[in-house]
Amino acid sequence: MKVRRLTLQHFRGVSRGTVLLDGHSLLVGSNSIGKSTVCEALELLLGPERMFRRPVVDEYDFYGARYQPVDGALPEIRLEAVLTDLSPAAERRFGPHLRRWSSQRNDFADLEPGALEEADAGEWCLPVVFLGRFDPQEDDFFGGSFFAHPENVPDGLTEETSTLGTGLQAFTREDKRHCGFLYLRPNRTGNRALTFQRGSLLDTIARLEAERTGPVWEKALTDIAAVAVAGDDSGFAKILSELTDRVDRFVGLSAAEPKPVDLQVSEGTREHLREVLRLFIATQPGSHGVPFNRLSTGTLNLLVFALLTYIAELKG
Known part of the structure; x- marks a missing residue:
């Protein structure tokens, strides 16, 4: 067949x-x-x-x-x-x-x-x-x-x-x-290298750049904390309002916090940010970025090579 x-x-x-x-x-x-x-x-x-x-x-x-x-x-x-x-x-x-x-x-x-x-x-x-x-x-x-x-x-x-x-x-x-189809996937070595997990190429670059320009993760966490996931025009606004009323009946909520019940992008820890942060790449002839792991195998290998040249320059 x-x-x-x-x-x-x-x-x-x-x-x-x-x-x-x-x-x-x-x-x-x-x-x-x-x-x-x-x-x-x-x-x-x-x-x-x-x-x-x-x-x-x-x-x-x-x-x-x-x-x-x-x-x-x-x-x-x-x-x-x-x-x-x-x-x-x-x-x-x-x-x-x-x-x-x-x-x-x-x-x-x-x-x-x-x-x-x-x-x-x-x-x-x-x-x-x-x-x-x-x-x-x-x-x-x-x-x-x-x-x-x-x-x-x-x-x-x-x-x-x-x-x-x-x-x-x-x-x-x-x-x-009955069709006998077999797809042998290539070994995509760049999958981990392009994450921000400890020891990856991007993690190495972040540490080297932090030595030059100052903290990297702290600024990113501050920016993420400022993102309004459940703003007044969000569909979550009513849900949070109702949750606040109901939770307040049983739990002593903070009076100093304007939104004692809120939604955040993540737990706000460095380790959690490493897991959820992704590099997005837009390649020709496309017009929108996609997560790096959705790119072709050849492109992924070239991205790894590009990061290695970056690290080599940072290390002199």
Whole structure:
């Protein structure tokens, strides 16, 4: 079984794109061009264990990190793969979901009028799709894999048309095992180096810069403490007001503190800040920053090299 075509929509750095694969394929390109994105898309579609990761997708899996409703419509990740070179066992298992594939057109043969009447109508293929979406009601992200064919059009009377994958049958974990897909992840050595954990490259840089310019962590903690998470225009304002009234009945709250019950970004300790602080990077041709660990492997390695040159300069 081979992946013949992959279509990506609203996924990571790709607004919409199609990749055609023929036989043994090698993805070649500069850093942050989308090679890792293609591999991640295939794993979402075909990886048997991928759906057990929670959440299945998050904010930065959506193109431009746009996942909130726009004009009443929810942005949706859509990844579709066409699998060809099916074994006789696969054809029997997936029979109701197969379509004819035209190698000449690189598309489904049934899209061309009269094509299926020809003696050689093309080989059988299996189209599968992954859909991902944010649910405002549940305040969580959801995703699932489905057979892309056939698609039953809901009548609007008995089915909920807004449900993820409405009209499609689930492409289950057991189904994926028949595809034989294996994704060997690269060893991303920069993951820890670019955090602020003790002994990391960024921690070393922070200590060296502190020797020159003064305390680094103290200023950061002061700035974070000044962030108004629950301001008067925040949705948390009413919640905190009600909590204050109720807690005050049982606990002696401070009269000197203007907000004896408040929300803070973190616990306000250096160690906690090390855990939650993240380096964000915006690379071309993108226009928004993403956490460093969402960048491609090649870019991550170059970032590590850049930090090493910084440390070398600081140490003279």
